Amino acid sequence: MSSAITTGFVPQAKTRPPRTPGENYLNVAFGVKSWLLTTDHKRIAILYLVTLTILFFIGGAAATVIRLNLMTPNGELVPADTYNKLFSAHGIIMVWFFLVPVVPTVLGNFLVPMMIGARDLAFPKINLLSWYVFTIGAIITLWALLAGGVDTGWTFYTPFSSKYARTNVLPTMIGIFISGFSSIMTGLNFIATMHTMRAPGLTWFRMPLFLWAHYAASIILVLATPVLAMALILVGVERAWGIGIFDPELGGDPVLFQHLFWFYSHPVVYIMLLPAMGIVSEIVTCFSRKHIFGYVFVLWSSIGIAVLSFLVWAHHMFVAGQSVYSALIFSALSYMVAVPSAIKVFNWTATLYKGSIAFETPLLFALGFIALFTMGGLTGLFLAALGVDMHVHDTYFIIAHFHFIMVGGSVMGYMGGLHYWWPKMTGRMYSDFLSKLAALIIFVGFILTFLPQFVLGYLGMPRRYHVYPPEFQVLNVMSSAGASILAVGYVLPLFYMLWSLYAGKPSGPNPWGATGLEWQTPSPPPPHNFDETPIVTTGPYEYSIEESALVH
Amino acid sequence: MFAEVPLFPEQASTTAQRVDALFFFLCAVCGTMAVLIAGLVLFFAFKYHRRAEDERTPRITGNNPLEWFWTITPLFVFLIMFLWGANIYTSVSLPPPDALEIFVVGKQWMWKIQHPSGQREINELHVPVDQPIKLTLTSEDVIHDFSVPAFRTKIDVIPGRYMQIWFQPTKTGRYHLFCSQYCGTSHANMVGSVYVLEREEFRQWLDSQAATGSLADQGRQLFLKFQCITCHSADASARAPVLEGLYGRIVPLKDGRTTVADDAYLRESILYPEAKIVQGWEPIMPTFKGQVEEEDLIKLLAFIKSLKPGQTPVRNEESLPPLDAPKVPPGGNPKPRQSVPTYQPQGKSNQP
Amino acid sequence: MSTNHAVLAHHFENLEQQRETAAFGMWIFLATEVLIFGAIFTCYAIYRLRYPLDFEAASARLNVLIGSINTIVLLSSSLTMALSVHATRVGRQQMLLTCLLLTILLGATFLGLKVVEYYQDYKEKLVPVLAFDPDEWTQIEGVEAPVQPQRVQLMLVFYYIMTGLHAAHMIVGMGLLIWLVIEARRGLLTPVRYMPVEVIGLYWHFVDIVWIFLLPLLYLTGTHQAPPWLPIPPIHF
Amino acid sequence: MSGPITPTRTYYRVFAALIALTLVTVYVSFLELGPWHTTVGVLIGVVKASLVGLFFMHLLHSSKASWLAVLASLFWLGILMVLTISDYLTRHILEY
Structure with a gap:
């Protein structure tokens, strides 16, 4: 097979540089410059990994102080103002500078080209640019948050953010605005890559679900982010020049900002979630050695989520003064978006049926994802019900619900994916025992942190409260105790992952026995991913075929 | 210690009972689903765990009837949830006509409450039990949220707008009042108490509070103080329409449209008089924006609402209310609901 | 095909794939742009419906003449841009250069006129914050009911943000065009490598489309005073 | 293309x-x-x-892909406009 190019493409004489044995994307060049000027999607993924890990721990530190402060009803640890700045920082960093980018830019960047058998993303320079744009945005925001802080919460509701807040609202918004462009670039790159650069034989319906999930998430990245950008511009203009766009004093409507904001910020939850769902689809099939149950349904549920997620935003505004009719429409649509999520959960469960299930670390995280996401999704049904939302809106019930989705779902999925593809990224295995321990600690810590918050929420404890009535203390202490366990669970992987780089045993190209093109090259992969363009002849997840006949 | 840890909020309004019923239904359905999924996952995980490294699995790619089953079935269950929730929500949005109207003004960081009979409270709200209460809320600065967990009642309080919510307390006692929408530094201190009293107790409480006349009386004084009476007079030289019997009627506008004289319209007409000009009149009214505070606006509104034919004060009258000043009936203001008669601006048009 | 090697990036299989990817990438970007402008169009629509008289009154004061001339200037620049693509594809280097320079010239004309217009608005006290006279808006002739200065100001804010954002896009486009001129002078834009012209052309045309909608929304909302030489038939509904 | x-x-x-x-x-x-x-x-x-x-x-x-991008952007623009504006147009219906 000297020529791996098949019909469908016009043959072009194209010689690939010969590869010295053992050469991979990590050792092909050394030095800071070789990293900062790289256009290799794998190296950019590593750049993102490092950046995002730092940001995750900064956001986590803020959460720690918040939980410590809530140990006592009078909030003796920090003053109210500081507390407000802390939860704002936590939300802003975690949403925009960790959860939204993390799976697409780290795992997606690394794997999308490899999974479709391409040498790189469609626009490698834009990919690098996106990292720079993101980092600049992150630095501006971090500077704003550390030098003075911002106390609007991550939601920037007007007219508080536009008129009344006396903190660094403008620089924070500028940072978020800038980093938004990196989201758009990433999404654009993925969509273009999947449309035009699939390997011969890799038809749309042979694409792994990880890719479909990223495709769906990219739709949201590309089409939702600009609306946030515009909303931020308008608030910025209003704040800078005192012009009323959302200011009722000057004829504006503050609720309009909420419409624009949630038009972005509801779908954004699915940017966090869809790629994680893609990861779970890969992991569950691999470790149960089964074809995915209902490939077509899981696939279309991803696209369905991407579309429907745009139709439900005003369920964040049921008590915010929108019209009753509008609330009814959005409530009904919100239930629609629950259907595709349910389909996914059912199909993952069915995939386990008659499988050969190996309890490796990635699967533990994936099962954790399924459990926590199911709980998060089901409590979402409470919030979509207009009558109940009226009571639990803006309480800890909401907090618990979206942490189950964003942390229990998205972060769990990300951790699973990181553990699953870590051998591919680094060529090393991490400690089996410690990683399983970490999965367990995170799961237990998570449940203990956020389960009491459901009870607190139904009792009526509002969110963003620095002090609270004393009868809520026991549940808050439970939650804080859980948070400290959770913190241990998140720090632990940092150590054994780093340790594996030095002392981990080599993993070989395919330690889990997985299908999928990315496992068909050495670990770590060579600079151009594949020595010859692979030709795909079957769909993904053919774990039940005697001999892997997937790739020539 | 655990004896005093509440796990479920008190149920102190008719709404609370309805919301909780739906909540328990959701708990039952979702709990069943959660147990089912967790059970299946655990069962499969243990039953089919890998016993040998070279274990083979059957190739199962799916089952379409099963897929459609678990796509369609949730839709029906969701439909029930939606309709149930929508039913509660819409009925909470429509106050009954006999509700007692109380006004709430939120500001950073306190709740100011005005009773129709003129009593004022701060961060406290006293209401009688078993009586529908309609709150009309507005904010002086940012968005707040008036939330009483024991009533399962919550509404954002938006500046520049009148929001409405109603509830009917069913149990006497003292309940938390929270601001649920983040509103700045002391957001967590924008809390208070709702006291639900027996009817007799409530009457006594009202009497024990100092009140300088009913809200409408106070509005009447403002009506004189701001010299609204100069133009909105009941005599032939009036330069603006008489406001008697205006509230709740349809008003024909100069540009051919019509509008309903509701709270929002009255508010707009005081702050932005040019916005909607009544047919047959000239836009001569100056704006009172910046002069009238939210609380004063509420008083003026109460006065206009209470104004019956023949009750417009005389133009040269002193600011003190006369003895026969209009009183707000205890059941609030009856509003025409079924047939809305068109408001006929009385007095002579000032057009040549 | 040694030229192809320089043109074809390392990660593509062939030129057709590379071209398709470039065009498609720009289309996705334009989808993003649609939503950026869409968001502010939505806000505009809501306030336009809410305060029709105020918005029409403010619109009546904008300079329809400059707005219309600018539309024609921009449409002409779109024509020259389209001709540039044609010239590249048929390999007419001189025509390409001429067309690109004409496009830049027309773009500069547009921006120049825009600056003149902004300055006139400033002199006519139509700029909120900087120069705005609330009192003059309470008595306007020819408008049915007097309007609210604050709401007029709202309309003007939208006018500046929308045209400002559009102008910013024009400036970016001009930068890209200048880069194209440099490439063209170096002879790098050929029938084989014509995608840069095509892709930047897509962007330029999109900016044109935005203006096509800004004209009726901002300038032509409401009835305007016709110039005396223009015959206007009476219409009765 | x-x-x-x-x-x-x-x-x-x-x-x-x-x-x-x-x-x-x-x-x-x-x-x-x-x-x-x-x-x-x-x-x-x-x-x-x-x-x-x-x-x-x-x-x-x-290509079809370009059409897809155009139609998607118009569809999403429609979502944004229709659903947002519908809120504003129905706000005052229920009050009387």
């Missing part, structure tokens, strides 16, 4: 149509159309934008 080369003749014709439509839309703004100005103006704008898109931007000969 290497569709056929559009002849210059097409460009000139489309340009003439665009200029004509611009003159029409400005002329219409002098008529007494009452509230219909914006509607008429936007409709003419849609025609002009379609001309630019189909001919100047070569959508007529573009």
